[in-house]
Amino acid sequence: MIISIASGKGGTGKTTVAVNLALSLHNVQFLDCDVEEPNAHLFLKPEIHSQNIATIPIPQVDEALCDYCGKCREICAYNAIAIFPGKENARGSVLVFPHLCHGCGGCSLFCPRSAISEIPREIGIIEQGYSGDIEFIHGKLNIGEIMSPPLIRQVKAYTNPEKTVIIDSPPGTSCPVIGSVRGSDFCILVTEPTPFGLYDMTLAVEVLEKLRIPFGVVINRSTIGNRSIDEYCRIKNIPILMHIPFEREIASLYSQGIPFVREKNEYRKKFHDIVRLSEIQQMVYRK
Amino acid sequence: MQTRHAVDSGIALVEDTMKQIAIISGKGGTGKTILTASLAVLAENKVMADCDVDAADLHLILHPDIREHHEFRSGKIAVVKSWLCQGCGECVTACRFDAISDNFMIDPIACEGCGVCSHICPSAAVCMEENRSGEWFISDTRYGPMVHAALGVAEENSGKLVTLVRQHATRIAEDERRDYVLIDGPPGIGCPVIASLTGADLAIIITEPTLSGMHDLERVAQVARHFNIPAKVVVNKFDLNTTNTERIKQTTKDKGIDVLALLPFSEQVSRSIVRGVPLIEYGNGQIVKEIKMLWEKIKD
Numbered sequence: 001m002i003i004s005i006a007s008g009k010g011g012t013g014k015t016t017v018a019v020n021l022a023l024s025l026h027n028v029q030f031l032d033c034d035v036e037e038p039n040a041h042l043f044l045k046p047e048i049h050s051q052n053i054a055t056i057p058i059p060q061v062d063e064a065l066c067d068y069c070g071k072c073r074e075i076c077a078y079n080a081i082a083i084f085p086g087k088e089n090a091r092g093s094v095l096v097f098p099h100l101c102h103g104c105g106g107c108s109l110f111c112p113r114s115a116i117s118e119i120p121r122e123i124g125i126i127e128q129g130y131s132g133d134i135e136f137i138h139g140k141l142n143i144g145e146i147m148s149p150p151l152i153r154q155v156k157a158y159t160n161p162e163k164t165v166i167i168d169s170p171p172g173t174s175c176p177v178i179g180s181v182r183g184s185d186f187c188i189l190v191t192e193p194t195p196f197g198l199y200d201m202t203l204a205v206e207v208l209e210k211l212r213i214p215f216g217v218v219i220n221r222s223t224i225g226n227r228s229i230d231e232y233c234r235i236k237n238i239p240i241l242m243h244i245p246f247e248r249e250i251a252s253l254y255s256q257g258i259p260f261v262r263e264k265n266e267y268r269k270k271f272h273d274i275v276r277l278s279e280i281q282q283m284v285y286r287k
Numbered sequence: 288m289q290t291r292h293a294v295d296s297g298i299a300l301v302e303d304t305m306k307q308i309a310i311i312s313g314k315g316g317t318g319k320t321i322l323t324a325s326l327a328v329l330a331e332n333k334v335m336a337d338c339d340v341d342a343a344d345l346h347l348i349l350h351p352d353i354r355e356h357h358e359f360r361s362g363k364i365a366v367v368k369s370w371l372c373q374g375c376g377e378c379v380t381a382c383r384f385d386a387i388s389d390n391f392m393i394d395p396i397a398c399e400g401c402g403v404c405s406h407i408c409p410s411a412a413v414c415m416e417e418n419r420s421g422e423w424f425i426s427d428t429r430y431g432p433m434v435h436a437a438l439g440v441a442e443e444n445s446g447k448l449v450t451l452v453r454q455h456a457t458r459i460a461e462d463e464r465r466d467y468v469l470i471d472g473p474p475g476i477g478c479p480v481i482a483s484l485t486g487a488d489l490a491i492i493i494t495e496p497t498l499s500g501m502h503d504l505e506r507v508a509q510v511a512r513h514f515n516i517p518a519k520v521v522v523n524k525f526d527l528n529t530t531n532t533e534r535i536k537q538t539t540k541d542k543g544i545d546v547l548a549l550l551p552f553s554e555q556v557s558r559s560i561v562r563g564v565p566l567i568e569y570g571n572g573q574i575v576k577e578i579k580m581l582w583e584k585i586k587d
Contacts, residue, residue: 008342010315010474015499036475037313037506039499077363077402104383104401143506144513146446146478171315171474172341175443178396194560196320200342206440211396224557248527255528257498 002165003278004184006208008200010171013190013220013244016254018168019043020261021188022134024271029163030131032138033180034170035124035151042257046136048129054139055120056103056150061094065115068092072107072116081107099146124151128158135163152179159183164275173203178211186278187215188241193225198232205238214285216277221246239281241274305460307468308585309338309487309516313503315474317493318523321556322578323471324348325567327430329582333467335428336456337435338449338483340421345471348565351426351433359421359436359451361444363400365393371412378404378413396441421448425455432459446478453483476510484511489585490518491547496531504535508544518544521581525549548581550574 005018019040022028032040059072059081068085072094080100086092098121108116124141139155141148148170156179159165169180181187189204191197201217208215215238219229222243233240244250253260261267308326310319323345327335337345365386367378372391379387382404386397405413420443423436434456438445456468472483484490490511494504504520511518520539525532536546555570567575 007315009344010312010342011317012315036477036480037499037503039314039502042498042502075402075406077400102399102401104399104403105381106401106403106406109381109403110406141477143476143509144481146481148475148477149443172445173440174341174438174445174479176475176477177341178441182396192316192557194557195347195563196344196560199344199347203342203440210441221557224554226561251527254499255495255497255531 001186002159002167002184003275004167004169004181004187005190006169006177006181006187006204007171007190008173008204009191009197012192012197013218014171015039015043015168016220016260017188017190017218018166019259020267021271021274022166023259023261024268025164025275026133027163029135029160029165030137030168031155031158031165032168033152033155034168035139035141035148035155036170036176038138038140040168041136041138043259044131044134044136046129046131046134048127050128052126053122054124054126054151054154055122056101056147057105057118058098058101058103058121059096059107059116060119061096062115062117063091063094065113066094067113068094069112071110071112075106075110077104078102102147103150123147126155135160148176149179152176156180156183173207177207181208181213182211184213185282187213188218188274189215190218190220191229192221193219193227193229195228197225198228201229202232205236214281216241216274216281218242218244220244239277241277242270305466305468306489307457307470307487308489308491309470309472309484310491310493311472311480311484311507312474312493313476313507314494314500317495317500318550318556319493320344320348320471321560321566322491322493322521323469324565325578326469326582328565328567329579330467330469330586332465333431333469334456334460334465335431335433335469335471336452337433337471338452338479339471339473340436340438340445340448340452340479341473343435343437345433346435347563348560349428349430349433350563351424351428351435353424353426355425357423358419359423359448360417361420361447362418363402363415364395364398364418365400365402365404365413366416367391367393368412368414371410373410373412375409377407377409381407399443420444423448423452425459431465432463434459446482449473449479449482476506480507480510481514484516485514487516490516491521491585492518493521493523494535495524496522496528496535498531501531501535508542519547519585520544521548521550522546523550524552526551547584548577550577
């Protein structure tokens with residue numbers, strides 16, 4: 001089963017829930033898909049066994065073959081190629097803007113003179129290891145890099161369906177989030193009971209409805225703010241999976257990188273129950 | 288104040304005294320919007336730009352009256368004309384984004400609009416259609432004009448929408464000779480963050496004394512340095528872990544980054560959000576005093 005953790009608003013406790021859930025279950029694979037700001041390793045402290053460079057293919061033009069016909073520029077939907085045709089005796093030139101390239105391969109596929117090949121461009125790294133018996137994988141986007149979705153796809157390629165796969169996703173509602181949560185059997189939305197938490201959660205709910213992923217809600221810092229999330233979930237018939245009260249002890253453990261189930265054992269059962277609840281929700285959803 | 292440089296995101300080359308301040312964080316939920324809303328009260332003669340177009344929240348505090356409403360169209364999406372399709376499967380093989388199923392249905396969420404399928408189709412059965420992917424607004428608030436947006440859920444190109452919001456905020460600031468553009472940035476270090484940051488005069492990075500906050504601060508500070516934006520740091524909820532706060536002070540000092548303010552944990556923050564008022568107008572005590580002092584330090 002694949003369970004993803006998402007939120008809409010940032011800083012509501014996705015990583016906290018993902019990590020503590022992972023520690024409460026057996027046979028777990030943990031994928032940290034928040035490749036812009038991965039944090040789960042700070043809590044799970046995995047021993048890293050392998051590092052792989054993540055790349056996307058970008059075009060390389062062999063100017064000996066190129067006649068500056070402009071087909072590649074015409075094909076490229078991202079304006080990642082510019083062409084300066086030759087004038088009289090001067091040769092032309094082709095410029096590739098690697099940061100704009102999505103790696104679709106169209107330019108090399110359609111070049112009439114087969115002058116374009118593809119070379120890998122590094123966008124980040126993927127690290128794999130173990131934290132106890134949890135298999136751990138995360139991606140780290142390089143600084144200044146904008147292409148997080150391909151890196152997220154590459155992290156998710158490690159998914160092992162034999163295990164309970166827990167995916168920690170980035171905040172928001174756009175492409176990086178979609179890339180992380182799609183294909184999950186169930187999604188846990190983590191929010192906080194404030195108007196910010198509520199508004200951003202309604203956006204996340206729309207995303208999950210669009211992707212047809214069954215989901216439930218964890219209300220974090222449930223004792224601060226108001227009752228708006230409980231109300232919203234009641235009206236929309238969304239299951240509330242857990243309330244985590246605001247406690248200085250939990251906040252302090254978090255600040256030190258200690259998953260709170262290590263100190264508060266009673267929560268292991270609660271996290272375990274979330275999975276059983278999610279199985280029921282999935283059955284209901286399929287009907 | 289430095290002269291802004293033309294940047295590839297399309298912010299116009301201007302020489303003036305207008306100051307663009309971007310509030311960013313790396314980690315989400317550290318207090319960007321709370322701080323932006325408070326600065327919106329303190330700064331005189333400014334424009335606000337909510338650049339967290341994925342999950343915009345500033346409007347919940349500043350309550351804008353929408354003056355102009357525009358559609359945001361961006362990118363294209365493949366559409367199969369099933370009556371022309373011969374079922375050859377060329378498009379499925381060529382698509383690198385797994386956006387076409389074996390029975391030739393396009394997954395609009397996976398489609399990145401590259402158009403390879405429409406070019407390769409031998410029977411011209413795939414066409415590319417323009418994608419409406421959000422909306423953006425110019426509004427009035429009690430505190431001045433505000434430009435904000437709502438990216439359609441599950442859409443891409445948030446960087447482009449951020450750039451659009453910033454361009455219009457800058458234009459208003461220029462036309463109305465306003466002194467500041469206050470940018471409420473998104474979390475992370477990727478596309479929308481870079482679009483929020485490029486060409487700004489100052490980045491205020493707000494963090495918290497947790498391992499995650501510290502780790503993310505490090506990465507986002509590198510992004511600011513990469514784009515040559517001067518950065519200053521605010522530590523929120525500094526008293527939740529004073530050991531970590533000391534470590535942040537030390538590491539930022541080593542890197543030559545100023546710590547502008549240490550804000551204490553206060554339940555007034557969530558109460559002010561529930562009331563929908565800027566913290567600075569709702570609260571009192573140390574946190575409000577610190578934010579006022581912070582503004583005095585950066586306003587010139």
